[in-house]
Amino acid sequence: MKKILKWVGISVLVLGAMWAAVFFIKSNSKSAITYETHKPFISSIEKKTVATGKVIPQEEVEIKPQISGIIEKIYKEEGEPVKAGDLIAIIKVVPNEQSLYAARGRVNNAEIALNNTKIEYDRNKTLFDRGVISSQDFNNLQLQYDQAVQELKNAQTDYQIIRVGSAGGSTSANTNIRATVNGTILEIPVEVGDQVIQSNNFNDGTTIASIADLGKMIFEGKVDEGEVGKLELGMPLKISLGAIEDKEFDANLKFIAPKGVEESGAVQFKIEGDVSVEDDFLIRAGYSANASLTLEKKDSILVIPEALLQFDKETEEPYVEIAIGEQEFERRDIEIGISDGVNVEIVSGLDESDEVKQWNKTEPIKKGLEEEEDGEEDA
Numbered sequence: 001m002k003k004i005l006k007w008v009g010i011s012v013l014v015l016g017a018m019w020a021a022v023f024f025i026k027s028n029s030k031s032a033i034t035y036e037t038h039k040p041f042i043s044s045i046e047k048k049t050v051a052t053g054k055v056i057p058q059e060e061v062e063i064k065p066q067i068s069g070i071i072e073k074i075y076k077e078e079g080e081p082v083k084a085g086d087l088i089a090i091i092k093v094v095p096n097e098q099s100l101y102a103a104r105g106r107v108n109n110a111e112i113a114l115n116n117t118k119i120e121y122d123r124n125k126t127l128f129d130r131g132v133i134s135s136q137d138f139n140n141l142q143l144q145y146d147q148a149v150q151e152l153k154n155a156q157t158d159y160q161i162i163r164v165g166s167a168g169g170s171t172s173a174n175t176n177i178r179a180t181v182n183g184t185i186l187e188i189p190v191e192v193g194d195q196v197i198q199s200n201n202f203n204d205g206t207t208i209a210s211i212a213d214l215g216k217m218i219f220e221g222k223v224d225e226g227e228v229g230k231l232e233l234g235m236p237l238k239i240s241l242g243a244i245e246d247k248e249f250d251a252n253l254k255f256i257a258p259k260g261v262e263e264s265g266a267v268q269f270k271i272e273g274d275v276s277v278e279d280d281f282l283i284r285a286g287y288s289a290n291a292s293l294t295l296e297k298k299d300s301i302l303v304i305p306e307a308l309l310q311f312d313k314e315t316e317e318p319y320v321e322i323a324i325g326e327q328e329f330e331r332r333d334i335e336i337g338i339s340d341g342v343n344v345e346i347v348s349g350l351d352e353s354d355e356v357k358q359w360n361k362t363e364p365i366k367k368g369l370e371e372e373e374d375g376e377e378d379a
Contacts, residue, residue, distance in 0.1 A: 037323050037355035040304045045340050047296040053221025055241065055275060055287045057212030061181050064205035068198045069093040069175065071190050076209070078188055082179040088188075088209050089177040091196060103159040110152035117148040183213040186285055217275045217283050219251050219291050222261075222268040230295045231256055237273045238292040244281060251275045251291065296338050303343040308356045309336070320350070321357040329357045 072092040076082060121141050128138040187210045190196060199205030219239050223231065237251040251273035260267040273291060277283055309318050318336050321329040334349030350356070 035327060035329070036358045038305060038308060038358060039355055040302050040346055040350050040352050042300055042352070043303045043343060044299045045297070045301065045303060045338050045343060045345055046294050047338050047340055049223065049227045049293050049295055051221035051223045051271060051291045051293065053219055053271075053289055053291065055217045055219055055239070055283055055285070055289050057183075057186070057214060057285050058216040058218050058274070059181075060186065060210055060212040060285075061183070062207045063088060063177060063180060063209045063211065064199040064207055065091055065175070065177060065196050066198055067091065067093060067175050069196060071192050071194045071196060071208075074188065074190075074192060076185055076188065078185050080185050081183070082185060082211060083182050084179055086179045087176055088179055088185075089190075091175045091177060093175060103155070106155040107152070107159050110148070110155040114145075114148040114152050117145050121145040177208050179209075179211055181211055181213075183211040186210040186212050212285060214283060214285065215277055217277055217285075218254075219273045219275055219289055220270065221289070221291055222263075222270055223293075225260055225267040225269065227295060228256065228260075228269040228271075231271070231293065235293065239273070239275055240290050240292070241283070242288045243284070244287075247281070248292075249275050249277070249281075249283075253293070298338060298345060301337070302346045302350065302352065304346060304350070304356055306339055306342060306344045307360065308358060309344065310359055321359060322350075323355040323357060 069091040071089055073090045074088070075090075076086070076088045082088070121144070124133060124138055124141050127133045128135070189207055189210075194206075196206035196208065197203055219237065231253060233253055233256065235253045237253055239249040239251050241247070241249070253271060253273045255270075255272035257270035260269045262268075271291075275283070304320070308320055310320060311318055317333060319331050319333045322332045324330050332349055332354075335347040337345030337347045339345065
């Protein structure tokens with residue numbers, strides 16, 4: 001009995017060792033990797049960056065009233081073209097009662113002063129005609145009379161402006177708001193019945209309308225601090241708008257901000273470019289836009305795919321592996337130039353006859369998996 005158990009144990013150990021050996025051989029019998037190679041070739045590389053922003057009018061004018069009051073009527077609508085001098089709205093003047101009474105009081109005082117001066121003037125004119133007083137004394141009285149007349153006119157004008165909003169003597173209490181430039185009305189932020197405030201030294205005043213020429217647009221965007229040093233005034237831009245598909249507009253860089261603004265941990269610099277607007281397209285103010293800028297461009301240079309590069313772990317210098325035989329490679333240090341993210345310039349270290357190893361090719365493991373699945377099915 002003991003011998004039988006002994007042989008059974010030996011058999012189990014032998015079978016287990018054989019199964020382990022077979023499993024180890026199958027799991028490690030992976031196909032050898034065959035590395036592909038690529039030759040350097042002549043091409044052109046453009047290093048670009050994209051600035052996000054929007055297109056806005058080059059000049060936008062805000063029309064503000066010169067007197068406070070209430071909007072009585074609006075004659076124009078948003079999006080309507082206007083010319084300088086076109087009537088946009090009418091403001092009804094609501095005078096301040098205290099100011100109105102004060103102005104009326106100045107008129108009364110001026111009338112009293114004029115009447116008193118006129119009496120003195122008429123009496124002395126008779127004496128002057130008789131030769132009783134000198135010419136110099138009469139001229140002084142004439143000056144006082146003329147000043148009193150002018151003071152009354154000034155007081156009446158002030159009273160008229162406060163009461164009706166103008167000195168023209170109009171019986172209707174209103175004033176006209178007119179366009180000051182040619183263009184398109186972008187916005188009318190007020191409605192009939194709204195109260196508006198005049199523009200003065202202490203207040204910008206209420207905006208009645210915004211006018212701009214939509215034929216003169218600029219791109220306004222931002223670029224990262226790592227790229228702003230490569231920009232130059234006058235360089236070309238390609239503007240693409242989210243609202244207009246399959247169309248790019250030409251522009252020229254005209255402004256680079258001297259000071260950056262930190263946003264989300266990165267410093268951004270504002271840029272502006274004049275956009276060439278074609279007559280066939282209507283560009284509305286505020287369209288989101290992207291500007292493509294070519295930072296650097298080289299033609300007819302030796303390049304390789306950037307994926308073929310390797311970097312030394314210690315020096316971080318680039319190198320590649322060159323084929324010297326059948327699936328035999330050696331390291332070669334190279335010097336690289338600009339890159340567009342796909343191809344990279346080879347400054348030195350390679351020529352067109354070299355074959356560069358594609359080092360990051362994945363290992364073919366599909367066949368090994370299929371063999372393991374077949375073995376499990378047979379078992």
